[in-house]
Amino acid sequence: MKKYAMFAYSIICYLIGFASILFWILSLNDLIPAISIDRPVELSMPLALLKNLGLVLLFAVPHSVMARKSFKDWITKHIPKPIERSTYVLQAGLLLGLLVWQWSPLGGTIWTVTPGTPLYYSIYVMFFLGWGILFLSTFLINHFDLFGLRQTFLELQNKPYKELNFKVISLYKYVRHPLYMGGIMGLWFTPVMSGTHLVFAISLTAYFFIGALFEERDLKKAFGEKYRAYANKTPMMIPLTKWKNSSNTSTSLTSDQLAEQGQ
Template identity: 65%
Template sequence: MKKVLMFLYSIISYLIGFASLLLWIASVSHLIPEISIDQTPQMGFFPALLKNLGLIALFGLQHSIMARQSFKNVFAKYFPRPIERSTFVLISGLLLSLLVLQWEPMGGLIWDIAPDTVLFYTIYILFFAGWAILFISSFLINHFDLFGLRQTYLELQNKPYTQLKFKVVWLYKYVRHPLYFGGILGLWATPTMTITHLVFALSLTAYFVIGTLFEERDLKKDFGNRYKSYQSKTPMLIPFTKRNNKQTNKQIINKT
């Protein structure tokens, strides 16, 4: 019964986390005004800025703390280890929803591309391509492990959890973190850039970069020289910014 409850918990956590991602995407799309981050300002610019930066800090700190191995070890002392990732997804989803729903508009127009123009539709193509890259990337590494479902499912089946193997497939041949690249592209590809949207995009881009640096440290510990070799030849966040990616990645794939 306990294992069934853990699996149900992971499903609920997954649904909340996934729903928060959809809310996030919709909030920056300018396609649904009711949930857009760009609405009429309700407070002064600087109080709104401070509130927004506080929301970003809360979101970032939660990710940084809960992603560390030291936190995972403490968590396992009081709760079943298989639900650790699901708990991370649950709290991340709730805080991301809070970030979006409590984000304070600050007004200010930086650019606004006219509808029904080639550039307007091109930017929206990039927008949706970015989020598609994010979701596809999650499946390339194992979507259900990333969101905590694999851990509790294996526990339900009385099977031990096994660490995912290091592999370089498709998008990962061109950039080490296509998931983050997709999120950044989705944030910046907008036909209407306001100060509200700019602060939102800058803050989350900074979070992606900082989070990537911490993640890379853990990956080097887990996979050693294989990851260091991959890291030396494959760009971190911007595809096609290093030479000889194709040849090097073939060598890495052969070794794995």
């Protein structure tokens, strides 16, 4: 019964995490005005900035701390190991949803692209391409492992959890963090850049880069020269910014380590 409960818990966590990402995407570019971050201004500029900074820290700190191996080793002494990842997904989903829901509007307009022009449609193509890259990246890692379902499903089948070998394929040949790259594209490609959206985009972009630096440190500790060689010839998030020594990358990493690129 306990195994079924853990599997049900992981499904609930997955749905909450996935829903929060959709909520985040749909809150941008006035795709659904009712949940857009570009609402009427409610607070003074200093208070709004202070509140937004607090929301970013509330999301970013647990998101990074819980991704570290030391925290995982600690928390699995208190909860069953198969639901550790699902618990991470749950807190990340809830805090991302809170971040978007409570984001304080700032007003102002930085740029506006005229609707119906080629540039307007090109921006939306890049916007959706970015989110497509983000979701594709989760499957290149292993979508269900990344979101915690594989761990509880294996437990349900009485099979031991084994780390997956990760081949540097597809997008990972061009950037080390395609998931973050996709998210950044989704944040910045907008036909109307308001002050609200600008601060939102800057805050999360900064977090993506800081989070990537922490993950790179862990990956270098885990894989040493193998990961350093991969990093030396593969850009972090911007394709074609480094020369490659070879067209083929043979690095093989485990999914548990590179899954942290989604954290």
